[in-house]
Amino acid sequence: MSNLIQLNNGVANIVENTWITVQLPPSNVEARKQAGKVVLFKLTGEDTVSETQIAETVIPPTGKIILPLSVFIARKSEILSRISSGEIGVWIDTHELIADLAENQADLNALPIIAVHVERFADGRIFSLGTLLRTRYGFKNELRAIGDVLRDQLFFLKRSGFDSFLIRADRSAVDALASLKDFTAPYQGAVDEPLPVFVRYNRTA
Amino acid sequence: MYKYDQLDQQIVNERVAQYRDQTRRFLAGELTEEEFRPLRLQNGLYIQRHAPMLRIAVPYGMLSSKQLHKLADITKKYDRDYGHFSTRQNLQLNWPKLEDVPDILAELATVEMHAIQTSGNCIRNITTDQFAGVAPDEVIDPRAMAEVMRQWSTFHPEFALLPRKFKIAVSGAKQDRAVVQMHDIGMEFYRDAENKVAIKVWVGGGLGRTPILGVVIREHLEWQHALTYCEAIIRVYNLHGRRDNAYKARIKILVKALGIEEFSKQVEAEWQHLKGMPNTIPETELARITKQFDTMPYETLPANDASFDAAVASNPAFAAWVKRCVHPHKKPGYRAITFSLKPHGKAPGDASSEQMHLVADLAEQHSFGELRVSHEQNLILADVKLSDIFGIWEKARAAGLATPNIGLLTDIICCPGGDFCSLANAKSIPIAEAIQMQFDNLDYLHDIGDIELNISGCMNACGHHHVGHIGILGVDKDGSEWYQVSIGGKQGNDASIGATIGPSFSAEEMPTVVQKLIDVYIKERTPEERFIDTVRRLGVAPFKAHVYAKNEIVETA
Numbered sequence: 020m021s022n023l024i025q026l027n028n029g030v031a032n033i034v035e036n037t038w039i040t041v042q043l044p045p046s047n048v049e050a051r052k053q054a055g056k057v058v059l060f061k062l063t064g065e066d067t068v069s070e071t072q073i074a075e076t077v078i079p080p081t082g083k084i085i086l087p088l089s090v091f092i093a094r095k096s097e098i099l100s101r102i103s104s105g106e107i108g109v110w111i112d113t114h115e116l117i118a119d120l121a122e123n124q125a126d127l128n129a130l131p132i133i134a135v136h137v138e139r140f141a142d143g144r145i146f147s148l149g150t151l152l153r154t155r156y157g158f159k160n161e162l163r164a165i166g167d168v169l170r171d172q173l174f175f176l177k178r179s180g181f182d183s184f185l186i187r188a189d190r191s192a193v194d195a196l197a198s199l200k201d202f203t204a205p206y207q208g209a210v211d212e213p214l215p216v217f218v219r220y221n222r223t224a
Numbered sequence: 225m226y227k228y229d230q231l232d233q234q235i236v237n238e239r240v241a242q243y244r245d246q247t248r249r250f251l252a253g254e255l256t257e258e259e260f261r262p263l264r265l266q267n268g269l270y271i272q273r274h275a276p277m278l279r280i281a282v283p284y285g286m287l288s289s290k291q292l293h294k295l296a297d298i299t300k301k302y303d304r305d306y307g308h309f310s311t312r313q314n315l316q317l318n319w320p321k322l323e324d325v326p327d328i329l330a331e332l333a334t335v336e337m338h339a340i341q342t343s344g345n346c347i348r349n350i351t352t353d354q355f356a357g358v359a360p361d362e363v364i365d366p367r368a369m370a371e372v373m374r375q376w377s378t379f380h381p382e383f384a385l386l387p388r389k390f391k392i393a394v395s396g397a398k399q400d401r402a403v404v405q406m407h408d409i410g411m412e413f414y415r416d417a418e419n420k421v422a423i424k425v426w427v428g429g430g431l432g433r434t435p436i437l438g439v440v441i442r443e444h445l446e447w448q449h450a451l452t453y454c455e456a457i458i459r460v461y462n463l464h465g466r467r468d469n470a471y472k473a474r475i476k477i478l479v480k481a482l483g484i485e486e487f488s489k490q491v492e493a494e495w496q497h498l499k500g501m502p503n504t505i506p507e508t509e510l511a512r513i514t515k516q517f518d519t520m521p522y523e524t525l526p527a528n529d530a531s532f533d534a535a536v537a538s539n540p541a542f543a544a545w546v547k548r549c550v551h552p553h554k555k556p557g558y559r560a561i562t563f564s565l566k567p568h569g570k571a572p573g574d575a576s577s578e579q580m581h582l583v584a585d586l587a588e589q590h591s592f593g594e595l596r597v598s599h600e601q602n603l604i605l606a607d608v609k610l611s612d613i614f615g616i617w618e619k620a621r622a623a624g625l626a627t628p629n630i631g632l633l634t635d636i637i638c639c640p641g642g643d644f645c646s647l648a649n650a651k652s653i654p655i656a657e658a659i660q661m662q663f664d665n666l667d668y669l670h671d672i673g674d675i676e677l678n679i680s681g682c683m684n685a686c687g688h689h690h691v692g693h694i695g696i697l698g699v700d701k702d703g704s705e706w707y708q709v710s711i712g713g714k715q716g717n718d719a720s721i722g723a724t725i726g727p728s729f730s731a732e733e734m735p736t737v738v739q740k741l742i743d744v745y746i747k748e749r750t751p752e753e754r755f756i757d758t759v760r761r762l763g764v765a766p767f768k769a770h771v772y773a774k775n776e777i778v779e780t781a
Contacts, residue, residue: 141345142385143345154497169259175382175385179382202238202242202379203234206375207377207381209381209382213502214502215502217505217508220231223508
């Protein structure tokens, strides 16, 4: 059974996954650890993708695929026609920059899907990335959470602009559905409901 | 104080249901310990040395009599009949059962209370001045904004899993009593040249392993933008703060690594997109909440009360207590009073259920049914008539709540330490008790005068030792407990971080060490000087010399 939850006009359903997520081959280079200054700071402790990995990534010749950001950028010329026909999506890791995607793909809405991969569920960068994709970059198509996606984070993911959630394989997506309704009327404005309670309701009554 | 409407109540009720289910799944083995951890932490539940510890939120330190009665009942029913008031103005239970926590939360919800975000890597309880609303030096009552921010930060989806904990403090008085400079974000409300409410914003302060005072990121922010500006700061932090090393994950480390200029540049860039968005606070919302904080039905009273003056004149014990525990009030004929939770020889900040019931009753009878918790871990009645004070004192004294030591050496700020906390390197409560017994002479204490002594059982600094005039930090050396001493720390507008005086001491040496520091002060002080002033004038050297002088301290370990 599928483990993909999709929101459609606010209604959550378990649906078949029609997209294949393309993975990078494992790296045989030791992960670089960097710390310190401005932009490099963002990469602290994260693996960087090697050119060999990018070159050796197998891009399936047909079907709807979600490519790693690094592969999408480096090998875009190979998939131009498939982008036009709506067969290509992109996934980014939580330490990667949306700006890198936007620089290489002026119209993000030409992508039917963007996924954000979260390696550990406690990595809350995914919420800011979702928020930015929706509010800053105007991305309107499917925004999917993949990786260590668990039910207790779904409510926050939904509020941060995600509308599909690939629940970790060993957990039940059916059970996870309930958590999308944890709170009826949250206080603050966020992506799914930009108006805070003090605008939505007359609280002086 | 702020009263819940249906929306507030619904959120708290839904939280109880959510957490009940999370606990059920954990106990049923559907959630691993690692997966349950952030969930229980964001509900204030630690797994401690002996039992779990539950931290109950007391937003910006305000409690009603009804709430305190309920807390007392909870400590009796689910714990060992006492609670510990913490340095973040919250209440901690040391002995609850993990399985009982959902029921405790359900009981709390009946009195508009919860344990939301009292721990974990999220925005924590927003703290402020315990004399908010009554202090004569207050410019803006910060509580309404603190409540606006409490609501905004509650389950803020974007900031649900930050790199590390995030603490915000707000203050609206000339004298900062909320230690805004040692918070991740500190806000001081003031009136600008056009007499409009504005905010001075500090960022990147904090204690812990790397103590550092915050830096000003913005001198002038219009109050309407408080939430969106915080969103800009916290977004930059959420995206770029370190997540590979918990000791380097606070915002202060990011601010330091980027430099304040680069950091503010990034914040400003974010804020340009957020400014004016719907989370901008409307006048109507601030007015709605403000109304709930300034409806105290004060009587018109003369500035003096003959019976009070007579009691002070005739009763030296009462007079000594008034000197330390009764504080000025903006309304004539009213005072704020502090009940000391620091009786000599008891764990600082602890209150029994009986004491809580008594304080709740006194608040009901004499202070409009409200009270406050201070970050110095004492309880305060903020609106007491002069004529009522003597009667309150008699009852408080009988209950052990009237030690006249507020602001004195034995008013020790202290974390639970190694007796309870699994993070601690060393015990802190027995050290506090031993120091209190060493100085168990009220005349002497009053002669020593204003001084703050803070004890933390580890570098997480829950006892705020870095800003204590005397700071004591528990350290672990080869598996045994030692204590490092610093002097010259200070909270307030001229905050500073203390300097370590030298190698650490054993527990047995600590009362003597403090005694020696005080001896140097007594010898060297000018008539006007407090301990901190003498330290600032002379530096660490003479104190160090005396404490470490040969043959003066008997080696015990």
